[in-house]
Amino acid sequence: MAGGALPGFRDFYPDEFAQRAHIFRAWREVARKYAFVEYDGPPLEPLDLYTKKSGDEIAGQLYNFTDKGGREVALRPEMTPTFARMVAERANALRKPVRWFSIPQLFRYERAQRGRLREHYQLNVDIVGEGSELADAELLSVAISIMKELGLDAADVRARVSDRRLLNALLTEIGIEESRQGAVYAVLDKFARQPREVSITKLTEAGLSADMVEAVLELPTVKEISALRENLRNSATVKPHLDRLTTYFAHLHSLGVSEWVDIDLSIVRGLAYYTGIVFELFDAKGELRAICGGGRYDNLLNDLGGADLPALGFGMGDVVLGELLKERHLMPESSGTGADLFFVGGNGALEHPIGDALRLVHLLRAAGFSVDYGLSADRYQTQPTRNQVDSAKKSGARAVICFSSGTEVLVHGLAGKLKEAPAHTFASRPLLAADETAFAALKDWFAASITSRHPSND
RNA sequence: GUGAUUGUAGCUCAACUGGUUAGAGCACCGGUCUGUGGCACCGGGGGUUGCGGGUUCAAGUCCCGUCAGUCACCCCA
Structure with missing residues (x-):
């Protein structure tokens, strides 16, 4: 319709606003239960905050322009660089571990589709200053608790977990040199969405032997650590990472969320800065895009702001989550004034x-x-x-x-x-x-x- | 950015192979009903059929363009 909001942007009429508020309420309620505190930053940032470290992959989709003072600026496409700057500026003064969350409106200039608009609200939950896998377990627990708070259960939503360090070790053990691992990541990421032959072709083109290809294509099918090939499982390179993942799962179990979680070594996450355990939340039917994604990014604060602190976090957008809730009839139907x-x-x-x-x-x-x-x-x-x-x-x-x-x-x-x-x-x-x-x-x-x-x- | 597909009232849809002043339900507004008031009934407002061209005696219907939605790529949140 002509005269409506810009493409990819939304008008929130009272009914839709009530639905948005419903989601925000759950986000804030769970964050509070986990003792996270809320912060915010500017919606408009210097362009180079995003182009410097995040790489070109993000630059092409920035909502950027030159302001009247001649500054190159961009509407924020993600919160992490702002978060990293804020933490780095006061790194020494902040009590660790830092538990912060924010609900920024984020912008990306790209063609809108279902579940992907040019603007959305995204809960960001981050922990800084704790390198142990317990922090990883706590973080995933926050995300899953939000699902519970909104009325979803483990039959509606699944968490898929992987670990970059483990995957690196496995690929190394398989015999794939580091320079070729990027290509392998790309194939793993698309494993479920493209025919097996295409995966094989791409891996072969990347220079992998037939044995290596076979070993790589087994990885996404692994549902339990015990399902890994014995030689991989017992390798000195791989073992410490398997032990950590085992401990991580034990913590998830104690925190009461393990029934939601599956191992899935094809979870890669697009962003290059992840360094450890990564995860995504999906609707169990697999009809929608990821509801939530995050993981450990131990080097990012140092790269971005010069604070050498381990960190991890996730982002959860309101769009896909809202679609899932509407499908399950878990959204407030209509608002009304509700006056006394x-x-x-x-x-x-x-x-x-x-x-x-x-x-x-x-x-x-x-x-x-x-x-x-x-x-x-x-x-x-x-x-x-x-x-x-x-x-x-x-x-x-x-x-x-x-x-x-x-x-x-x-x-x-x-x-x-x-x-x-x-x-x-x-x-x-x-x-x-x-x-x-x-x-x-x-x-x-x-x-x-x-x-x-x-x-x-x- | 590439390809496919769709576009009639706020919403869901109708209008035979082109053929009078484009209809209905829901919603909205006003009213009627003192035993089914979260009901029934009466009435009203609201559409240059996304927009712009073209073909035709005649276009919501056919053609082209454009904009927007949807889906798949690309890519990712």
């Missing part, structure tokens, strides 16, 4: 002009209620009450309130059938006189009688 009270004109509207109505609304709000009403002074007295109540229901309000006579105020619940809903009348005079005990009585009754109309959405 909706004021309508009742039988007493003629005795109480709009001024009285507004005064009551004002006092109710001052007493702590959220109050909605039709913004027409005219219809307050002329529109049939039943039609006003219809509007109140559609608004999602929990109860209606009106002048039911010259001397009384009626509060009536909107949950369920109107006839069965709780209702109560209060004397209007003390309420209009801002009598505190009258409002206290109203609040008590409301709290005891009126239930939320959307108990499942909260």
